[in-house]
Amino acid sequence: MIRTVVLQVWSLWWREMKRFWRQPSRVVGAVLQPIVFWLLLGMGLNGSFRPPGAFPTMTYMEYFYPGVVLLVLLFTAIFSTISTIEDRRQGFLQGVLVAPISPLVIVLGQCLGSTTLALLEGAVFLLLAGTAGIKLNLVAALSTLGVMAIIGMGLSGLGLTIAWRMESTQGFHAIMNLILIPSWLLSGAFFPVAGVPSWFRWIMQGNPLTYDMGLLRSALYMGSSKMVSASSGPENITVSIIVAAIFTLFAFACAVTMARREASGVRA
Amino acid sequence: MDGKPLPNLSSVALVEREEAPCAVEARDLRFSYGRKEVLRGISFTIGAGEVFAFLGPNASGKTTLFKILSTLLPAPQGSLTILGYDVARSSATLRRSLGVVFQNSAVDTKLSVVENLRYHGNLYGLWGVELRERIKVMLDLLGLSESADARVETLSGGYRRRVELAKALLHEPAILILDEPSSGLDPEARRDFFNYLLRLRASKSVTVVLTTHDMEEAERCDRVGVLHQGQLVAVGTAGDLKRSVGGDVVVIKAQRPEMLQMKLQQRFGLHVAIVDGRLRIEAPKGHLLVAEIVEAFGSEVESISFGRPTLEDVFTHLTGQRFSASSDDDWSL
Structure with a gap:
C-alpha cells in the first residue's frame, strides 16, 4: 500500500522533471526571466530608492533581490499550473484519474514536482546573491532553501487549486494578472511596507505572500547582524513561519479538494 | 484462472459468478x-x-x-x-x-x-x-x-x-x-x-x-x-x-415520394416508410419486388436499389431514422 503510494508519487514527480528538461525554452526562460527582471528594475530604480529606516546603506538591488527569489517561485508554480491545464485539455489527466490513485496522491506528486523545479531554479538564482550585496553563509543558504520549499509547496498548491477548475489557459492568464502578480507586488517584494498609506498597509498585511516574503528575507540574512530587521513588514519571524505554514497547508488542502471533485466526476 | 488479477470476491459471490460468468x-x-x-x-x-x-x-x-x-x-x-x-x-x-x-x-x-x-x-x-x-x-x-x-x-x-x-x-x-x-x-x-x-x-x-x-x-x-x-x-x-429486419431492404428515390408511397401501399399492401426523403421497404424477396415495382410505377421511380440488410438498416428499422442523419448536438460531453 505504502509502496504503491511512493511509486505513484515518484512517477508523477519524475514526469514533471522529464517534461521540464525536454522543453529547453522553459528551462532557459525560468532562470533568465527573473534575472532580467531583477537587473532592469533593480538598476532602474536603484537611484530613487529610499531604504527602510534600519538600513541606510541598502541598495535597491539588494532590497529587490529576495523579491525576485519569490518571483522565481511564483513563476515555477505558474508554469506547473499551465501544464496541468494542458494535461486536462489534451486528455492526459483522464488516464491518471481512472487509475487506482487517490486525488491526494496526485496533488502531492504534482506539488513535489513543481516545488523541486522551484528549488532548482531558486538555487541557481541564489548564486547571484553576492552581486546583490548579500553574503550568504551556509546556514543562511540552507534555511533559504528550506523556506523556498515551504513557499514553493504553497504556491504550487495555489496554482493547482486554480488549474483543477480551469478549462483553458486563457482563463488562467486572467487570474494570473488579476490575482497572482498583484499579490506578489503587494508582498513587500517590490517596495517596503514602511512609507505606504495605512489603508494600503492593511492590504499588504492581509496578503499571505507578505509573510512568505518576510520569511525569505529573514532566511537570507540568517546569522548576520542585519537579520532581525531585514524583514520589510511588521511581522516577526515566528508569525511569518506560522502564517506561511498555514497558507501552504491551506493551499494544498484546497488543491486536493478540487482534484477530488474532478475525480468523482461532480464537475462533469 | 491464469494468474490475472482477479477481484477478491467472497466465496458466495464467486459461486454466483461461476454460474453466470x-x-x-x-x-x-x-x-x-x-x-x-x-x-x-x-x-x-x-x-x-x-x-x-x-x-x-x-x-x-x-x-x-x-x-x-x-x-x-x-x-x-x-x-x-x-x-x-x-x-x-x-x-x-x-x-x-x-x-x-x-x-x-x-x-x-x-x-x-x-x-x-x-x-x-x-x-x-x-x-x-x-x-x-x-x-x-x-x-x-x-x-x-x-x-x-x-x-x-x-x-x-x-x-x-x-x-x-x-x-x-x-x-x-x-x-x-x-x-x-x-x-x-x-x-x-x-x-x-x-x-x-x-x-x-x-x-x-x-x-x-x-x-x-x-x-x-x-x-x-x-x-x-x-x-x-x-x-x-x-x-x-x-x-x-440483421435477420430481425425481415428479408431485404428496397430503397426507392422518387420525385414525389408521398404519392408513390400511397400507391405502393395500396397496390402491394406493404409497409412503406419514408426515411430521409427516400422510400424504404423491408420485404422477404427484394429482387422480385423491385421488378414488380418498376413494372407498375417505372415512370415515377428515379432510382431503385435493394440489398441484404446492414447494421445501418437495422438501426433504421428500429428507430425510423437514418443512422448518420442523427443530430450532432452532443449530449455526451
Missing part, C-alpha cells in the same frame, strides 16, 4: 446532466471474454455510458456491477481490473513509448523487473518494439493508438473499455488496430467493451448493443440483428 451487468441505468436525461433506463449483460460494441450515433448516450463504465462519472441510478463489484461502492478496487482507452489521446507526447508505459505501470503499483518484462511483452504484442524509445509526438495516429492500447493493458486488466477506438484513424490503421484487439483478446482472455459509430467495426464484435437517444433499442450478434 458475467463481466458487466447493468439494470435500468439512468443518468442525467442537470435536467437532460442522457441514459434512460439501460439494461444489459456482457459475458466474460466477450467483445461487445455499443453502436450509436452522436448524442445516443454512448460516451456517457463509457464514462460510467470506466468510473469517471459517479455511479448512476440503477444497478451496475462489473466483475461482481458494485460500481457505486468499490470503484477504487475495481479500477485495478479495468483498462481504459480514451477517444482523446491519454499518453504524454513529450515522453517516449517506454517512458509512457513505465509511468503508467508505476501508477498501478508495478515496478522493477516485473514492470520491465510486462513492457517488453506489450511492445512485442503490439508491434511497437522498434519505436520503443521514440517520443510519442513523432509517431503516426495508428501507432499512438497502439501505445494507448499497450498502456491500458499493461496492468493486465480483466476488462478493456474503449471509447471510439477507431475515430481519427484511416481505414487501414482501423483494421490493423482491430486485428490487434482481437489478438489480445485471444492471448489475454480479456473482455472488451467498446463504443463506436462505425458499422464495420461493430460487425466484427461478438455482440452489438444499439443505442438510440439514451435507450438500448436492441442487443444481439450482428447476424441476429
Whole structure:
C-alpha cells in the first residue's frame, strides 16, 4: 500500500522533471526571466530608492533581490499550473484519474514536482546573491532553501487549486494578472511596507505572500547582524513561519479538494 | 484462472459468478446532466471474454455510458456491477481490473513509448523487473518494439493508438473499455488496430467493451448493443440483428415520394416508410419486388436499389431514422 503510494508519487514527480528538461525554452526562460527582471528594475530604480529606516546603506538591488527569489517561485508554480491545464485539455489527466490513485496522491506528486523545479531554479538564482550585496553563509543558504520549499509547496498548491477548475489557459492568464502578480507586488517584494498609506498597509498585511516574503528575507540574512530587521513588514519571524505554514497547508488542502471533485466526476 | 488479477470476491459471490460468468451487468441505468436525461433506463449483460460494441450515433448516450463504465462519472441510478463489484461502492478496487482507452489521446507526447508505459505501470503499483518484462511483452504484442524509445509526438495516429492500447493493458486488466477506438484513424490503421484487439483478446482472455459509430467495426464484435437517444433499442450478434429486419431492404428515390408511397401501399399492401426523403421497404424477396415495382410505377421511380440488410438498416428499422442523419448536438460531453 505504502509502496504503491511512493511509486505513484515518484512517477508523477519524475514526469514533471522529464517534461521540464525536454522543453529547453522553459528551462532557459525560468532562470533568465527573473534575472532580467531583477537587473532592469533593480538598476532602474536603484537611484530613487529610499531604504527602510534600519538600513541606510541598502541598495535597491539588494532590497529587490529576495523579491525576485519569490518571483522565481511564483513563476515555477505558474508554469506547473499551465501544464496541468494542458494535461486536462489534451486528455492526459483522464488516464491518471481512472487509475487506482487517490486525488491526494496526485496533488502531492504534482506539488513535489513543481516545488523541486522551484528549488532548482531558486538555487541557481541564489548564486547571484553576492552581486546583490548579500553574503550568504551556509546556514543562511540552507534555511533559504528550506523556506523556498515551504513557499514553493504553497504556491504550487495555489496554482493547482486554480488549474483543477480551469478549462483553458486563457482563463488562467486572467487570474494570473488579476490575482497572482498583484499579490506578489503587494508582498513587500517590490517596495517596503514602511512609507505606504495605512489603508494600503492593511492590504499588504492581509496578503499571505507578505509573510512568505518576510520569511525569505529573514532566511537570507540568517546569522548576520542585519537579520532581525531585514524583514520589510511588521511581522516577526515566528508569525511569518506560522502564517506561511498555514497558507501552504491551506493551499494544498484546497488543491486536493478540487482534484477530488474532478475525480468523482461532480464537475462533469 | 491464469494468474490475472482477479477481484477478491467472497466465496458466495464467486459461486454466483461461476454460474453466470458475467463481466458487466447493468439494470435500468439512468443518468442525467442537470435536467437532460442522457441514459434512460439501460439494461444489459456482457459475458466474460466477450467483445461487445455499443453502436450509436452522436448524442445516443454512448460516451456517457463509457464514462460510467470506466468510473469517471459517479455511479448512476440503477444497478451496475462489473466483475461482481458494485460500481457505486468499490470503484477504487475495481479500477485495478479495468483498462481504459480514451477517444482523446491519454499518453504524454513529450515522453517516449517506454517512458509512457513505465509511468503508467508505476501508477498501478508495478515496478522493477516485473514492470520491465510486462513492457517488453506489450511492445512485442503490439508491434511497437522498434519505436520503443521514440517520443510519442513523432509517431503516426495508428501507432499512438497502439501505445494507448499497450498502456491500458499493461496492468493486465480483466476488462478493456474503449471509447471510439477507431475515430481519427484511416481505414487501414482501423483494421490493423482491430486485428490487434482481437489478438489480445485471444492471448489475454480479456473482455472488451467498446463504443463506436462505425458499422464495420461493430460487425466484427461478438455482440452489438444499439443505442438510440439514451435507450438500448436492441442487443444481439450482428447476424441476429440483421435477420430481425425481415428479408431485404428496397430503397426507392422518387420525385414525389408521398404519392408513390400511397400507391405502393395500396397496390402491394406493404409497409412503406419514408426515411430521409427516400422510400424504404423491408420485404422477404427484394429482387422480385423491385421488378414488380418498376413494372407498375417505372415512370415515377428515379432510382431503385435493394440489398441484404446492414447494421445501418437495422438501426433504421428500429428507430425510423437514418443512422448518420442523427443530430450532432452532443449530449455526451
